[in-house]
Each structure stands twice: as C-alpha cells, then as structure tokens.
Amino acid sequence: MTGHMIRIIAYSDFNKIFRILVGEFGQIYYNLFNQNEVRKVGVILGEKYFLRTGSFAAIAILLEEIGENKCQLDIISYAGGEGLLDLSYGSHPSYVQDVLRFLRRNNITYEKVMEINYMSSRKIPVDIQRKIASL
Numbered sequence: 001m002t003g004h005m006i007r008i009i010a011y012s013d014f015n016k017i018f019r020i021l022v023g024e025f026g027q028i029y030y031n032l033f034n035q036n037e038v039r040k041v042g043v044i045l046g047e048k049y050f051l052r053t054g055s056f057a058a059i060a061i062l063l064e065e066i067g068e069n070k071c072q073l074d075i076i077s078y079a080g081g082e083g084l085l086d087l088s089y090g091s092h093p094s095y096v097q098d099v100l101r102f103l104r105r106n107n108i109t110y111e112k113v114m115e116i117n118y119m120s121s122r123k124i125p126v127d128i129q130r131k132i133a134s135l
Contacts, residue, residue, distance in 0.1 A: 002078070002092060002118050002119070002120075003076055003077060003078035003079075003092055003118070003119035003120065004076070004077050004078075004092035004093045004095075004096050004115075004116070004117060004118075004119055005074060005075065005076045005077075005096070005114075005115070005116040005119040005123075006074075006075050006096050006100070006112060006114070006115045006116075007072065007073065007074050007075075007112070007113040007114045007115075007125065008072070008073050008075070008100070008110040008111060008112050008113060009066075009070060009071070009072055009073075009110060009111050009113060010070075010071045010072075010073055010103065010108050010109070010110040011069055011070060011108070011109045011110065012069055012071070012108045012109070013069055014040050014042075014063070014065040014071050015040075016108075017063060017071055017073075017103075017108060018032065018040075018042045018044075018063055020102075020106055021042075021044050021061055021063070021099070021102075022044055024102055025044055025046035025059055025061060025099065025102075026044045026045070026046055027046045027047060028045040028046055028047055028058075029043070029044075029045040030042065030043060030044045030045065031043050039064070039065050039066075040063075040064075040065040041062075041063065041064050041065070042061075042062075042063040042064075043060070043061070043062055043063075044059075044060070044061040044063070045058065045059070045060055045061075046058070046059045046061075047059065048095055048098070050091040050094075050095075056079075057077055057078070057079060057091050057092060057095050058077065058078055058079040059075070059076070059077050059095050059096070059099065060074075060075075060076045060077075060078070061073060061074070061075050061076075061099065062074040062076075072113075073110075075096050075099050075100075076096075076119060077091070077092040077093070077094075077095035077096050078092065078119065092119075093117070
C-alpha cells in the first residue's frame, strides 16, 4: 500500500479550519478533542473515488491547535486500489493537494513543513517516533 503525507502550519482559527474541512472532506468521520480545555485536536476522515485507479482513496486530516491562529495539520492520503501494474497513478498526492487547494480557496495561509512520498509506518515523522518512544 502506498500513501502520501504533507504536514503544514496553517495560520487561522482552529474552529474555522476544522469546520470548513469537515464540510468538504469529512464524509466518513470527524471528531474534536479538547486537551485541558486549552488545546484542541481534530480528526477528519474522508474518501474520494479516483477513476484512474478504479477505486476510492482515503484521506485523514489530523488538526492540532498549537497557538493562537496557528494549527498543525498532518494530511495523509492512503488506501484504495492501486491500479494496473500496482501503481496509484498519483491519486494519493493528488488528494492531499485537493486539501491544500481548498485551504487556499478559503484564504487560509500555510507553510509546508514536510512531505513524505510513499508514506508507510517505516516513515513516521521523527517527532511522532519520539512521542511514542517516551510512552
């Protein structure tokens, strides 16, 4: 299975970002978690049909409030058929880019922090690996 991940820092209110992303990409599931009534974390799951692979791809958007009008988003597309010859034909990067285009159309500015092609559990970002190791 292949996947694609982009991490961004978005400069807007958490509630606004979460609400508009749920409306556009939250067809499967979404939830909001408050940590100590101070920091918010949101999860959004969606799917989209890609004709080029003949199947649905999934999207997971993990949204974390890291400051006033500042949020970190991990946007990960994965799953679905992989087309002829076991290729995804770019559907996963395309789906992630759909989210970024949607943010821009809604006047949400952001900066890209990292991008991981062919995402898998062996490529988990270092900051997440450190959190897990400290458990």
